[in-house]
Each structure stands twice: as C-alpha cells, then as structure tokens.
Amino acid sequence: MNGPPAKKAKTNAFAAALSLLDDPADDPLAVSTDDEVTQGAEDDSILPQLSPDIDIEEERKEKHVIQDGETPKKHKVTFDLSPEQQQDKPGPSLPKPKKKAPERKEERDEPVIEIKPLSEEEELQRLKTFPEQLERYETMRRASFPKSAIRRLIQQATGNTCTQSVVIAVAGMAKVFVGELIEEALDIKDSETSVDAPLLPRHLRLAHMKMEEEDRLYPARPRKNPF
Amino acid sequence: MEDDKEPFSAASLFDEENVEESKEDPFEKFRCELRAMLFGFGDVKDPHEATLDLIYKMAVEYITNVAKIGQSFDPRNKLSLEAIYYMTQHDPNKLERVQELLKMKEEIKKAKKDFDTTNI
Secondary structure (H helix, E strand, C coil): CCCHHHHHHHHHHHHHHHHCCCCHHHHHHHHHHHHHHHHHHHHHHHCCCCCHHHHHHHHHHHHHHHHHCCCCCCCCCHHHCCHHHHHHCCCCCCCCCCCCCHHHHHHHCCCCCCCCCCCHHHHHHHHHCCHHHHHHHHHHHHCCCCHHHHHHHHHHHHCCCCCHHHHHHHHHHHHHHHHHHHHHHHHHHHHHCCCCCCCCHHHHHHHHHHHHHCCCCCCCCCCCCCC | CHHHHCCCCCCCHHHHHHHHHHHHHHHHHHHHHHHHHHHHHCCCCCCCHHHHHHHHHHHHHHHHHHHHHHHCCCCCCCCCHHHHHHHCCCCHHHHHHHHHHHHHHHHHHHHHHHHHHHCC
16 A cells, blocks of 8 residues: 555545436436546645644544535435435545635535534645645644653553553643643633733643633543532 | 654764753743744744743643543553543533544545555
8 A cells, every 4th residue: 555645546536437327317427426436535635734743633624524514516326425425335434625616516505504613624725825824733733742752751640551552542632631721712812802912831731720610621620419 | 653662773962962952942842832822823923931831831741631531530540542532521611622633634645555556
C-alpha cells in the first residue's frame, strides 16, 4: 500500500462501483459521479501542504466528519444514506465528501434549506483568509504531550509500568482536558475583559472551579447525589 | 521513548551533560508543548508565566489522577486500556479522541511495516 493516495484511489473506485448499483432512472446522473470522483481527487490538492502529519490527521478528520452528519451530495446516489444505513453496507471505508455545485443543490432542495455539515476543505479555505488563525490551528494540531513525560508521571503515580497504547491514550485525554479548561477560562476572560487580553491564572482557577461543580473535572468520580 | 533507555556508553563530556539534562528534559518539553497548547486553544502569542505554571500543575494533577483512579480498577494495580475506556465512558469527547488515536496508531504501524517491506 502506498499510503493516503492509494487509499483515496481505492475509496473513489469503491464509490464509483457503489454508484453503479443505482436505479436505472438515475443513469444520466450516475455518469457524472465519475466526474465528481475525479474532481474530488483534484480538489484535495488545494489543501495547504502544512506537513505530512497534518495531512494524515486531516484525512482522518475528514472521514470522521462524514460519519457525523449527512454528506453533501449533488444528487440521489447511495451516498445520501444516513450514517446508520451506510455503515450497514460492507466496505472498507466511507467515501469522502465532495465539493457540491450550489446550483444543483438549490434545484432539488428549494423548499428545505439544508444545514451544511462542516467540511475540512471548506474550513481550511476559510482559515486561509486569517493567517494568524491558521498558525494557531497548526500549533494546536501539532502540540502533543511527550510520551516520556507521561510515562514517567504514570510510573510515579502507580509504581508500575504501562503499555505504549495507554501512554498514547492518556496523552490524548490530557490534551482534551487542557483544551476544555482553557476554553472555559477564555470564556470567563472574555466576559470580564477584552478579547485580546492575556489569560490570567485567576481565569484558570475560576474555570477549574466551574468544571468541578459540573463534575467534568476528573474521570469516573461518582456523580454527586442531588439528594 | 526508546531514547531514554539507551545503556550508558563510554564516558565522555557530552554523555554527562546528556544524563543530567534527560532527568528534566521530558518535563521541559512538556512545558513547551503546554505553552504551544495555550496559544493553540486561544491565548495570546506570549502567555503569562504564572498561567503556564498553573496549567502545568493542573495537567500534572489530572494525569496523576487518571493513573491513580485507573489503577484502582485492576487487581494488579496496573493502568490498563480497559480502565481508560471505563473512565471515559461518560465523556464523549475524550472517549472518541482515545479511540481515534489508537486507530491512527494501528494505521501508522501498518503503513510503516508496508513501507519497510517494500523498500528493501
């Protein structure tokens, strides 16, 4: 396997094969799925080439986005199935969302305005207009706790070694925790002072207290009995 | 990381410096990554040192708590993956992140193996 490019080709081929199972009524539209498929492959080259790590993570996030909500599709192809139905079909992975043409969507969905699910490509396009935000996003994706430090902390706490998977899992959990804490602290700061002000320890303490009240602080602490 | 477990080679000036640094090095790196996270999640480019200290303490406390609480689920007092799944079952963010990371680890391992066998 050659990594991501071969994977994309595989999913596109699978998607094309799936589309052949459509109703005969959709034949004229089914032809354009091939165009859509090749266009999707070309669109991916627009993605900013930040680093190989980020590319893999972006792909992972794209697939993740698909499973969340409906994928924006041009026309009634099998990809319009709800996520549960899609998971029933045998196959390696779900097809990636393609950039849809707005005119076609309006033709078919005039009375209902569909909520567009977040697509990675569109988010990155939007971010490109704000280089500072892009830098922030890149820093956020790259930052990860060093495995050696986490392993040392776990050994100090338990007195036993642990597997590499556990270290990776705990690193991820810690990053999510730090993210939640900082977001709460930033919300508190924004309500008190300006947006551009630096974060103070006071905000962090208030956020910590708030999270403690909401029971989000520690894993698996027994829920506070309301009675 | 495997680098920390290398046996001591012949003594030299550089080796001594490395030994002293490696005692604090992982935590120095930890602090640097935390500073990057502060900026990444929304703080200014140059956060306060006091903020960094406080969030460093909070992160260390969190990881220690995860280890201690997870350890109590195992008779042999070891932190296992099952304990982590049990602890995060009510927190969808963390659970999904853990699953994603482990899935990526498998994919990277597989990709590396394929790369090694094809490039001989």
